[in-house]
Amino acid sequence: MAKKKKKREVDDRFKKFGTVSFTSISKVNDFISHLEQGKVMGTKCKKCGTVHFPPVADCAECLSSDIEWFEVTGTGKLVSFSKLTYAPVGFEEDLPYSIALLDYGDHKVFGRIAKDIPDDELAIGMPMKTEAITLPNGQLSYAFTRA
Amino acid sequence: MGKVGIIGVGQSAFVRGYPGSIRELAYEGFKGAMEDAKISNKDIDASIICSAPEYDKQRSPAGVIAEYLGLTPQPTFYLESLCSSSSMGVRTAYSLVKSGLHDVVCVLGFQKMSEITSAESQERMGRGADIQWESPFGTMMPAYYAMYARAHMEEYGTTEEDLALIRIKAATYGQMNEKAVYRKPVTMEQIFDPERPPVATPLKVFDCCANADGSSCIIVANEEKANALCDKPVWILGLGAASDTVNTAGRDLFTGLSVAIEAGKQAYEMAGVRPEDIDVAEVHDCFTIAEMMAYENLGFAEPGEGKELIKAKETYKEGKTPVNVDGGLLSKGHPIGATGGSQIRTIVLQLRDEAGPMQVKDPEIGLVHNIGGVGLYGNVTILGRS
DSSP, X not given: OXXXXXXXXXXXXXXXXXXXXXXXXXXXXXXXXXXXXXXXXXXXXXXXXXXESSOOSSBTTTTBOOEEEEEOOSOEEEEEEEEESSOOTTOGGGOSEXXXXXXXSSOEEEEEEOXXXXXXXXXXTOEEEEEXXXXXXXXXXXXXXXX | OOOEEEEXXXXXXXXXXXXXXXXXXXXXXHHHHHHHHTOOGGGOOEEEEEXXXXXXXXXXXXXXXXXXXXXXXXXXXXXXXXBTHHHHHHHHHHHHHHTTSOSEEEEEEEEOOTTSOHHHHHHHHHTTSOTTTTGGXXXXXXXXXXXXXXXXXXXXXXXXXXXXXXHHHHHHHHXXXXXXXXXXXXXXXXXXXTTSOOSBTTBOGGGBOOOOBEEEEEEEEEHHHHHHHOSSOEEEEEEEEEEOOSSGGGOOOSSSOHHHHHHHHHHHHHHTOOGGGOSEEEOOOSBHHHHHHHHHHTTSSOTTOHHHHHHTTTTSTTSSSOBOTTOHHHHHOOOHHHHHHHHHHHHHHHHTTOOGGGOOSSOOEEEEEEEETTTTEEEEEEEEOO
8 A cells, every 4th residue: 555645744823813814824933822822922133133023034134034032011002093893804703893003112013902991991192911812713812901 | 318208198987886897997098098199009119007916807917908908019017006006107117218118108007896895805905904914903994094093183183074174175076077986075964974883983984985996097108209299298207106014013103104205205306396386286095084194294284284274275176285186086986006097197187287177277287196005105206297
């Protein structure tokens, strides 16, 4: 009997990111494993020290791919936000939801505001935290919560 | 080095549900430009076909469109920069002509958006954002622009009523434009109708432009050909183009678009003119806030003062700087790849005194501001009579 050809293992962890992921394979797939452990992490170039969020595998400034991970901790300031009442295909079940941007000083984080925070509590400039979450469909993400 | 001119412009009517295929849609804009320039397809040395991919099943649309328009065996290629594709096409045509490689270049922009549902369209538009890091949150264009609107309101005290004034202006002129998809007036009551929930706070339905099917065509020629073929060539005086990060996390400015500021600066410098020299402008009003930011980013108003411009009706036809007096994207509709060419067509007609009921008085210099994505790509084009 011919030997069954061994299937090449594919690291497609990134397909677990967000309500619907449009990417499955990335060199920063470890981001997903960090999320699973409850950590939202960005990258820092070991050579030039440039900080990146979202994470990158390569530093275009110094052409180094020697990166290290750092955890997004503390609070960021709410830069802006918008509540959607109409969603792209695949996101209808999530409605209504608010997208937003937090400014951490040396990096910014784009994401969603936690569902339990009412609109009238939100104000540009307010401090918020970024927390890893598991979505109802089992996917992994993060949300902005009260500081 | 000689000047580069525009010798012919055309566009289809912008409609919902165009009853034909993409090549037939492209033909409509092309026919208009050929008749306007009084030339034939034999006079064209190369074509640039512009649209945003994913709305059509056809891969590499340049081939089928060039074939249908009789533009073979001349070179043809496809160019995309989302909503600014055909402005980028005109920029590219300029360089092909200026370099001496070609004498006459056809820039054909098109988009048939109606073959997919509005929700699917929003999903595709959302994927004009960062699909790895932002689209998984359920993003779409109105929500991104809404974030800019909220930041602008917070910083400068701009109100939803101020934005509504821009929609009312667009509708005023959309009614006069036989090519526009939306030809009805819009009132403050309609805009604030509580029965219509916001699409993405603080943007409401009437703050957003409509999807449409359409095509546009611009014929670019060198000085010698332009003077030989055309009675009233309009000259390309200035070109500016810039890009920004796709991911909003990479940006610093949320009360304006840095690509518009940068592209505007380049175009003004190349043309040797200032914002106050612009007699008529077309700006990329995919959302009302986009026009408000354009006033400020292009120097028609100081940052935060855009609202005063619209309140005083200074961007109406009789005002200091008439803006989007053809109805803009808000009333004309926004068939992605055709939009830039349609904006350029409007300014060319204005500079030739052929804009009919929308004509402003004796304009010498006009400007086109065309943005791709949410401030991802920016093109500013300055045109003049001489």
